[in-house]
Amino acid sequence: MSDKPPLLEIRNLKKYFEQNSGLLDMLLRREPNHVQAVDDVSLTLEENESIAVIGESGCGKTTLLLTLIGLHEMTGGDIIYKGRPVSEFTSAEWKRYRRNVQVVFQDPFNSLDPKMTIEETLQEPLKIHGIGDRKERVRNVLEHVELNPPEKYLRRKPRNLSGGEKQRVSIARALILEPDIILADEPVSMLDVSTQAAVLRKMKDLIEDFGVSMIYISHDLSTVSYISDVVNVMYLGRIVETAPTDRILAEPKHPYTEALVSAVPIPDPNHDRERTRMSGAPRDPVDLGDGCRFRDRCPSVIPPDTIEIEQEAYREIMEFRELLERDEIAFERVMNTLSGSFSDDRKMADAIREDYFTHELTGENNAVLKEALLAFVNEKPEVATERLRKRFESVCETSPRTVEDEDGWRVACHHYDHGVTEMQIDQPETAQSD
Amino acid sequence: MTEPLLEVDDLTVQYETESGMITAVSDASFVINEGEFFGLAGESGCGKSTTAKSIIGGLDSNGQITSGKIRYRGTEIQDYTEKQLNEELRWKEIAWIPQSAMNSLDPLQTISEQAVEIGTVHTDLSKAELREKLKEMFSIVGLQESRINDYPHQFSGGMQQRAVIALALFLEPSLIIADEPTTALDVIMQDQIFKHLDEIKAKLDTSLLLITHDISVIFESCETVAIMHASQVAEYGTVNAVYDNPRHPYAFMFKAAFPDVREPDRELEVIEGYPPQLGEEIGFCSFVDRCPWATEECRESAPELEAVADDDPIHVASCFRKEEAYELYQSERPTTESQDGIAAMTNEDD
Amino acid sequence: MLNDRTTAFYFTILMFIVFLGIFGPMLAPYDVLTTHYDDNGNIMRAEPPSLAHPLGTTHAGYDVLSRVLVGAQPTVLTGLIGGGMILTIGTTIGITAGYVGGRTETVLMRFTDFVYGVPLIPFAIVLITFMGVGFLSSIVVIGLILWRGAARVIRAQTMQVKQYPFVKVAKATGASTPRIIVKHILPNVAPMAIFFLAxxxxxAIVLQAGLTFLGVADPFVPSWGVMIRNAFDSGYMASAPWWSITPGLLIGITVLSTFMFGRGYEDLISEDGASAEAETVTA
Incomplete structure (x- = not known):
């Protein structure tokens, strides 16, 4: 193993997009916003292995895939294919890479050119790479994806195929070049359940029969569990947890993975699953800055060990600080609920507190929040920010390292990162990795 | 229980197309009681959306109810005019949550403006009262009350869906009809929304007609379920009855086609073939070509929905071999026996 | 939807019009510039159809039928050249801008916007001073201006097709840009291109007639457009409908047949799969 490099290695891959800046931004010489779609992602794909990348929509998983097939340029990091970095590829190497890495997209209805027959569609990759025996190869691959007899399908156009048949053709097209790697982007999510199972099963067989490796991208843990050995959980551009599928389902470590696993519906009325504790949605991946990406929704953010505070109350303060730092406190809106009296600072501060906070605070915590709100209504938001930061700053506001245990289980969460902090006393059952 | 909230009785809906009449729903019957969540499951094209649309007069212009009755609180509503539906039922009594929230909100009006517009048409409440009600509903679905004055584009996709749910609920309808309300959402957001629906049921005794292809959501959230195949109800009953004691091959194969995170290694069921073309009348079991246990009898005539057991009056299935099909199925699947066995055993324990 | 039969029908009409374009002058019963007189020696001004003049006469006493037959040739040429230029320039610019994007797109689309701002008639007058008055140059002028609408719409379509996964797959498999354009983009924008051709x-036919009467094209080539224009200018449009109706109908039929045949042909080449499906359903 050690002398042979992995099939595909992704090292600290970054893909940022510059958000379209308007004319006004240009005139004011504002820095363009950066969408951090993929931020520092590292993965390894071994031969004949199937790994999954899962996450909610907008987490950057599709961008990752498009970057991997060379449709986006990397912003940073590298992709190493059989020991050769993609950034140093010659055009011959690119050609080889494009032949050996194939993709299956989610949408069966737009994945095939409506103007081409199935035969033309399947011959196209062979023509591009100058491969002969085309008729024979097309027949064979159609048989492999169980479109039998092939003659029945060759002359058809995609619109005369069902969704499942279309997706089989997409898989056939990916297979016909006999690739090493197939990248699949939710290939069954738009299919009916009766066909979904058949296509999933087919893909599973193909991995085994053809010795293909696969990166399977999805938001659906239940299908992922069926097809992949290892799961990478992605949240806002970063991989937060990597572990073998069965283990991650049984004992997720990262709070986000835990939320994801616990939200999957169980098809069994006798099973009593608790509904998710999460609220809200992931924020936009624009200029995210430092810190754990999940901290604004995390049900177990870590408060500084110098203070004593309830988790729920602490979360509110975290959220408020976040808004404060982004200058997004809806001051005017809150003031509109107040009839008249704009002179009374205390009243204004109370109004804001009522709008943004539901939990009671006590002692020093309460005093600090009061002070900060007064500073805020006195138009000194820097003072408010600083005051709150000093008392309530969490270790989660620094980016967690990825720690790995003996089994290759990798987590990026401060609850598991002993080197940085000693604060995981609250989480007794989770202190495992070191 | 007293009178059921909604009764659908032998409903048949047909569409007129260029190639003749198409029967989209054929003799469908089910009952929704107050405070009950009812799930309607099936593949695309099985007639589940058409069934729901026919209840609130939402059929396309070429579609019509050709026979059967729909009773809402005992009153027949299948022949209601647009005017009657608007004045007596829509929003106030029966609310509709469409698949795509983005298309059902007016981008040029704030949510509260849209709510006031709906409210003044359908109730006698004042603007202030309507806004108060909307605020209340916003907090139930987990949106900030002050955001009722926002425009739809100020919300994210998941928030828009929740805003639509709040709009559907704020006049406190007795029945919500939701057509794949969470299919476009991620699992966490889906779970958040069902959490809210659970809360609303607990608080307001609201009923739900949930249309989805995702049977796991139904098994989790509903009390009763109907599984449709090729325009017909294949099996209908409480979720527990249909799960523990399924009778129609389509029902248990459909169920087994779903992956379950608890059993990542289980072989998924594949239902081969396609339902028959929906024509005038089908004189045989519509599942016969896909059914591994079909016999000659199944081709000669169409099975009727019949009670499965004497002690459970609502559990019905339309299969000639409903007595033995599930046993045959279980005995033929050695690969999954261990897991199914464990599941069955734990079920018995419950 | 269109089927084989209707497509064949429109094809026959198109062939008939092309046939008129080639053999029309030979079939004409009279010379187009012969003024006809009645028995009393009066000019037959705008006479209604009769046995000798089945489509009537014009206000100058010319035979309408002969003019229609002779006029077919310039009309067909105008349509082919004008329509062809609009199609070629519009599609080339539209697809290039839409597919390549970036700076190329900006330049091409600003140029298109510029052409949108060019008024047709003054431009024609200026251009004709360089190219000389003539039948052909009047058509070229039309072609050089009217591609602008096609370019815009085809660019938009190209951008849409470009987003489809099948184009991404082709790119990821290593297909070159020209290959993607020829194999995937062109066939998918073809319906729109055919619409613009029609x-x-x-x-082109109608505008060329308009240009003729500004003196920037040759008025003695009696195309169908020119006939309608003549009828209108003579003031006999209402009182002698037979003069303008036939050429008007023929122009309409030409445009309709081009369009319908194009659409039908599109369907026809997609048809093979549908019949295959019918087989499986019965199987």
């Missing part, structure tokens, strides 16, 4: 044919 419209272009009609526009």
């Amino acid at each position: 419209m272009g044919v009609g526009y």
Whole structure:
């Protein structure tokens, strides 16, 4: 193993997009916003292995895939294919890479050119790479994806195929070049359940029969569990947890993975699953800055060990600080609920507190929040920010390292990162990795 | 229980197309009681959306109810005019949550403006009262009350869906009809929304007609379920009855086609073939070509929905071999026996 | 939807019009510039159809039928050249801008916007001073201006097709840009291109007639457009409908047939799969 490099290695891959800046931004010489779609992602794909990348929509998983097939340029990091970095590829190497890495997209209805027959569609990759025996190869691959007899399908156009048949053709097209790697982007999510199972099963067989490796991208843990050995959980551009599928389902470590696993519906009325504790949605991946990406929704953010505070109350303060730092406190809106009296600072501060906070605070915590709100209504938001930061700053506001245990289980969460902090006393059952 | 909230009785809906009449729903019957969540499951094209649309007069212009009755609180509503539906039922009594929230909100009006517009048409409440009600509903679905004055584009996709749910609920309808309300959402957001629906049921005794292809959501959230195949109800009953004691091959194969995170290694069921073309009348079991246990009898005539057991009056299935099909199925699947066995055993324990 | 039969029908009409374009002058019963007189020696001004003049006469006493037959040739040429230019320039610019994007797109689309701002008639007058008055140059002028609408729409379509996964797959498999354009983009924008060809044919015929009467084209080539224009200018449009109706109908039929045949042909080449499906359903 050690002398042979992995099939595909992704090292600290970054893909940022510059958000379209308007004319006004240009005139004011504002820095363009950066969408951090993929931020520092590292993965390894071994031969004949199937790994999954899962996450909610907008987490950057599709961008990752498009970057991997060379449709986006990397912003940073590298992709190493059989020991050769993609950034140093010659055009011959690119050609080889494009032949050996194939993709299956989610949408069966737009994945095939409506103007081409199935035969033309399947011959196209062979023509591009100058491969002969085309008729024979097309027949064979159609048989492999169980479109039998092939003659029945060759002359058809995609619109005369069902969704499942279309997706089989997409898989056939990916297979016909006999690739090493197939990248699949939710290939069954738009299919009916009766066909979904058949296509999933087919893909599973193909991995085994053809010795293909696969990166399977999805938001659906239940299908992922069926097809992949290892799961990478992605949240806002970063991989937060990597572990073998069965283990991650049984004992997720990262709070986000835990939320994801616990939200999957169980098809069994006798099973009593608790509904998710999460609220809200992931924020936009624009200029995210430092810190754990999940901290604004995390049900177990870590408060500084110098203070004593309830988790729920602490979360509110975290959220408020976040808004404060982004200058997004809806001051005017809150003031509109107040009839008249704009002179009374205390009243204004109370109004804001009522709008943004539901939990009671006590002692020093309460005093600090009061002070900060007064500073805020006195138009000194820097003072408010600083005051709150000093008392309530969490270790989660620094980016967690990825720690790995003996089994290759990798987590990026401060609850598991002993080197940085000693604060995981609250989480007794989770202190495992070191 | 007293009178059921909604009764659908032998409903048949047909569409007129260029190639003749198409029967989209054929003799469908089910009952929704107050405070009950009812799930309607099936593949695309099985007639589940058409069934729901026919209840609130939402059929396309070429579609019509050709026979059967729909009773809402005992009153027949299948022949209601647009005017009657608007004045007596829509929003106030029966609310509709469409698949795509983005298309059902007016981008040029704030949510509260849209709510006031709906409210003044359908109730006698004042603007202030309507806004108060909307605020209340916003907090139930987990949106900030002050955001009722926002425009739809100020919300994210998941928030828009929740805003639509709040709009559907704020006049406190007795029945919500939701057509794949969470299919476009991620699992966490889906779970958040069902959490809210659970809360609303607990608080307001609201009923739900949930249309989805995702049977796991139904098994989790509903009390009763109907599984449709090729325009017909294949099996209908409480979720527990249909799960523990399924009778129609389509029902248990459909169920087994779903992956379950608890059993990542289980072989998924594949239902081969396609339902028959929906024509005038089908004189045989519509599942016969896909059914591994079909016999000659199944081709000669169409099975009727019949009670499965004497002690459970609502559990019905339309299969000639409903007595033995599930046993045959279980005995033929050695690969999954261990897991199914464990599941069955734990079920018995419950 | 269109089927084989209707497509064949429109094809026959198109062939008939092309046939008129080639053999029309030979079939004409009279010379187009012969003024006809009645028995009393009066000029037959705008006479209604009769046995000798089945489509009537014009206000100058010319035979309408002969003019229609002779006029077919310039009309067909106008349509083919004008429509062809609109199609070629519009599609080339539209697809290039839409597919390549970036700076190329900006330049091409600003140029298109510029052409949108160019008024047709003054431009024609200026251009004709360089190219000389003539039948052909009047058509070229039309072609050089009217591609602008096609370019815009085809660019938009290209951008849409470009987003489809099948184009991404082709790119990821290593297909070159020209290959993607020829294999995937062109076939998918073809319906729109055919629409613009049909419209272009009609526009070119009608506009060319308009230019003729500004003196920037040759008025002695009696195309159908020119006939309608003549009828209108003579003031006999209402009182002698037979003069303008036939050429008007023929222009309409030409445009319609081009369009319908194009659409039908599209369907026809997609048809093979549908019949295959019918087989499986019965199987």
